Amino acid sequence: MKLFCFLTLFFTLSLQAQFQINGVVNDSNKKPLPFATITTSENNNTITDVDGKFLLTITPSTTSITISYVGFDTKNIAVSTAKKYYAVSLTERTADLKEVVISNENPALTILRKVILNKNQNDPLKKLHSFEYKSYNKLIVTATPDSIDGRVDTTTAYKDLDKKIVNIDSSDYKFKEIISKQHLFQTEKISQYQFDKNTLKETILGTKMAGFKEPVYEIIAFNLQSISIYDNKYELFETKYNSPIASDAKRDYSYKLLDTVVINGRETYMIHFKNKKTRKSTGLEGVLYIDSENYAVAKAVMRIKGVLDISGIHEFTYVPEEKIWFQSNTTFKIVKGKNRNDIKILGGTIQFDGDEEENFEPRKKVASDFTYLLSESNNFDIQYNTHPKIKDPSLYIEIKENASKQPESFWDQYRKEKLDVKSQKTYLLIDSLSINKRIERRLGLGRKIINGYLPVGPIDLDLKKIMSYNNYEGFRLGLGGITNDRFSKVFRIEGYTAYGTKDGNFKYNLGSGILLEKQTNTWLNTSYTSDIKEIASTTFAVDKRVFKIYDPRPINISTFYKYHSWKANVQSKIIPKTEGIFELSRTYVEPMFDYRFNLNGKLYSSYMMTTAMASIVWAPFSDFMQTPSGRTETDKQFPRFTFQYTQSLPNVLDNDFSFAKIDFKTEYEKKYLNGQKTNLLLQGGIAMGDIPITHLYNTAPNNLNKETIIQRITFSGRNSFETMYFNEFFSTQYVFFQFKHSLDRIRLLRKVRPSLVLVTRMAWGNMKQPEQHVGMTYKTLDRGYFESGIELNKIYKGLGLGGFYRYGPNQLLKFEDNIAVKLSYVLDLGL
Template identity: 30%
Template sequence: MKNILVVLVLLFGLHNLVLAQHYTLQGLTRDANSNTPLPFVSILINNGPNGTTSDIDGKFQIKSKEPIRQLTFSYLGYDPLKLEITGAENFLNINLKSAETNLQEVTVRANFNPAHRIIKLATANRKNNDPAQLPQYTYRVYTKTVATFDPEKVNLTDTLRLQEKPKKTNRKPDAKASAADSADDKEMEEFFRKNYLFLAESIADHAFIKPDLDKETVLATRISGLQHPTFALLSTDSKAFSVYSELVNFFGKTFLSPLSEGSTRKYDFRLEDTTYAGADTIFIISYKPLEGKNFEGLKGQLHISSDGWAVENIIAESNEKEQQGVRLQQHYEKIGGQKWFPVQVTTDYIVKTLLVNDRKPVAFTRSYYTNINLNPELKRRDFKAVTIKMNPDAHKQPEDFWAKHRPDTLNALERSTYHTLDSLGRKVNLDAKFRIMEAIFSKQVPVGPVSIDLNHIAKINRYETVRLGLGLHTNEKLSGFFSLGGYAGYGFRDKALKYGTDLSFNLYKPSNLKLTLTHTEDIQESGGTVLPFYNPPLISNNLRPFIVRNMDKVTHQSAFLSVRVLKYLDLQTGLQQENKRPSSGYTYEVASDKFSSNFHFTEAVAGARYAFREQVMRMFNHNISLGTNYPVVWLQYRQGLENVLNGEYAYHKYITRIEKTFKHKSLGTTRIDLTGGLVQGNAPATNLFNGNGSFDTGYRVYTGEGFQTMAPTEFLSDRYAALYLRHNFGKLLYRSKNFAPSLTAVTNLAYGSLKDRERHQNLGFKTMEKGFYESGLLVNDLVKGGFSSIGLGAFYRYGAYRKPELLDNFNLVLTAAVTF
């Protein structure tokens, strides 16, 4: 009896051991032609129903309770592959071949599309699955960026593909030149067989509190060729992409999400495949804009899980041919059985507008999210104004720190890239040369303990024609507490020297508390407006300064204190003294029949800029605004102080500006600028408001700012309000295969008035009590090349101030834009 019991126990244990046994198999899926990994490949086990998918790097791991006899690999656009498994395999290298292109099928679609039911369920559950709806979360992200050349031109796994067929020519080949070219090609081939063009890594901690408090701290950064990088390459663009939003931000553009409300009426969805993961079903759906639907759309794949109808994988790229240089892929997992969250993101770039020896640079960014916590204990007070910053020792992290956070070890090509480019960087002092990127943001080029101020190298306007000069400031190499600087420039038309000097003290860096003392002998636009903290970039699409010709010669000295408080508010206060001499011959009646053209002002000034929930990145040793979804407001108050420091005029001056951009689901974007000003008291035209006109018969260009049919000095006001309204339809109104201009409708209007206008002499002007109106249409992107585009526009002036001759109310302009 005991023997029977022992046998039964052994048989029962053996049965459970068999049931508990798991069969595992790992592998990698690749494109058979380019050898690049294929993400999200569907893998069916033993003809189903169970299966899995490859991850964002093409890797897969199969766990099965029954022996694995056969695997079926399928991927949209590729031939399916069935593979018999013998049981001896430990790792599989799967190469899938692109499906041959057949003639376009004529498909009769039934009234019922099975993909629509799944898409509608996923759309209905967006709020439950969107990570942005979580109250709080934190994670750590490792990001790697690799740059090389177009795989179509340079295949790092097959260097023979570098040999291209020579172009036909009628000229006899130059033997020496051909030999030199061949040597250069061989040298480049050898270099890229062993190295990438560029390699960078970063590790950062991210924290979030709903609705939009973000904080990212860079713990480590490494960039090939640089010893002391002052920046890190982060996955900020791919992080901002969320398929659960109505409108998704995709690398500088806005697109309608395939999971937006009513997307089945805009997108062509097709159920391509179905796989199973345990009790869950994964629906693989392709999407692209429907034929005949003109909107900014994406194309790609959605893998939707029946577990909460959440997105498990997404592939997205622009549907426009010229935009197909960027492709994004995201992989989500359910964290702790609670919520779906992105754990892997990859972005591929092809720079189509740049060629190096007929080769296109390409870049691949991979981000891996770990330490994901959906229930952290965060406090709002810990979120400061700077949302992205880099730790001072981020570039000094030891190799064991990197090894702990990398998802995989560096391969031989990556190790060689660091070794080769770091050696080359030290040899040519690449750190010093790379600071030109800092100059783009800071407008200063450091040279030892001083920096060259790029603002003063060259200026163009109608008064000076061309000004050339030089500006210098001390930098943090000399002192982080103070900065001393100056500039000088010579205008060729007015044949006059301008110069200035300033001294600033950084009293408290965390709040940007700064004291600045300034003295200048320069020119200013008469009746122009200067707002606090309004700093255009070095390369700007605002061309209005080029056409301004009515200038005042100004001697200026001031002392200002500025600070950032309450996270989103910048404040400035100070005292300034100015002597203005108009260049136009203007005179102002200061007493009965007594006129002056030399004005002395003393002003107490207070100004503010408020940008609610603005995100700021601390990079290149400077704060860089990442923008905000809320209005940005500027306010300024100036009080003229009579009999104080030679001040001759008493008045109160108020200035305001509000900017806001609205993104519409299917109609493009609208930009609204509201400006206004009021002067109460005794002040000459130099300190009032001109009409902000931008029309000049000699320069038929769209200036971006101001009224396009109004001359700069045509109107004068001591109180005014203006509205600038621009709606960018993008390519929504017209789009064809080979021609897709971007259309923008513009309407500007202003009202103003002026008291005691008879006191202003020798200045031809009108006032705007009846309202000034103009409207126009810009047809942009008619010609595109590199990082710029050219178009045409037309504006029409109407209302009480229209001109008698019909054609005189039109202004035909050239539009130009610079993009990066």
């Protein structure tokens, strides 16, 4: 997915192919007329964009084009292949063109109301009980050579009167030479779509990706545009917008009836919709073609114009037998819009022209100004009411095992037309380049580094284990890793060793795993660990590994317990939309601080714990993909829920205590079109029975018990109480709530654009049987704990600053003791 973002951000659109004409349609005041209809003498048609510009493919036999726009006189223009650009001015009429006026209101709103009212009768996913079809998709990143100057520029600089330096810039020439022979990127896929019982699943039968023997599955799963035009939220380039035909669409959009157009022999209303808000990025703009008889969508053009100029086109075919418009083709284009700031990404710079302003000098065009991304899909073999048997309906996408190994005869069978010479050369040249430059291997290396691993032969070294720091161990130096597919695809060995410079002790782990079932990523694992752990910390076994170059919170932790643990577990994704772990463990625990656990008068300074644990994360709204290498979550959606239950096993392997723990967590995230984001986290736990303080709850404190604010400055944690002192509170049961709202980045200076985040945290808890815990002084959360703060992240080079304030029943007497100032660092890889 990150690679795809890079490709699409880097390339833009500028089309001027052979037998293509372009131009602009304005009114008499030189104001552009968006979505005017342009029809050729052969009855081919297109529409102008939001700026009144158009692009039209013509044949040598085309003699004229007709431009029409509601409220304006129609104009006929003679054309020829010798002339490429046409500026057309239309004259406004005093009398409007014929409109369907049902009431005194805007006729477009009357039509829209009927569209919304009839959505269930026109939406194939609602009207049809089942259907299936195949789809061929081709995606290219390319450019039109004719649009590139291709000159070799030279500049001369004089070092002194006798010597001169000549600089030669041949980048445009080389780029034109390359793009004349091949596309920059190309991928194809053949999919089978099946719908039954309100479930739509895509099965990818074949896939080809230039430069890759095995395709990049993140690119295949990337959602360019919504499949259904009738959803309340329309998705364009993985951003969801309120649909122009949603039940509340009139709140966000204004509508105008432009014209009537015949599609498939049926008359349709051409309705322009535009976002009411002044900020263009907050909504869509485009045209809906509405069947005048049943008020179904017969064609739709969706567009977002901002830093990226993105459009999605949906074309439908009318099916008389089913009395429904069924989608036949989709087109997706992405272009570079206007922005005052260039974007730096993966070591390269995407340059932008600023918005029009006084004294603006356009920059010299570069290669990325002449390229574009285009994805086209066409559907065929459409069958209705077949009630197909859908295997694993919880999966959104399934990629067949042999999808990337299909012969050329397979592709010839399904392609709408044979690949042209340029497309054929693209596969040959990029495949050759990929081998020479080891692109596939380098991409795999980048993926692993992002996740915190460095592959060295058959072993992936764990970058998290190299060095860290805490108050107990001092500098923790180590080495760890796990075997990769070069060692074995069904068996793995992992482990690490570490040494603390302050405590002078070695820690280590050794484990192994065997793959039981590939489709569901089911593994059987065993391990032995001798290490230390923060007391009363809460961890969920199913939480994903998060790699950070540094982990700031443990730096100031002093209170740990030592443990030696044997574990055996099964991890699997066999239950739809979940990942689960069932684990048995036997652990010897020794607190490394002054503590005794009092059980029936007996004081334990160390103890044995034999437990069974079940942990599961459930993401009911996420989409999952089945690939030949396993099952992955392709579209992370919220809310998501995590549950964990731990039960001690009395009288098993010398277990000392009888207890149970229940932990839960639910997360919610909402992103807004204006760049803001809200995060909610609700977490809690309850410990029942006889359980030492080492395995209770501390609610993640992250503050030093020092005299002044300056002395307490540390790095902020992820979901921790920044004003709560270490070991200040302990609980046998608790509930924690966190609210974060991130505003769009604000410009203070040219290179200072911090991200402002508002944070509020609160927790409640209590301690049962406090007499059992000897040697520790602590407080309880019966009256609750509250803090709020402001974070200014990424102020400069990833560095940020935050301030937090503690209030409520547990507020301290001195005002300054309730304040915490924290540093933050966000590593920006430009992904």
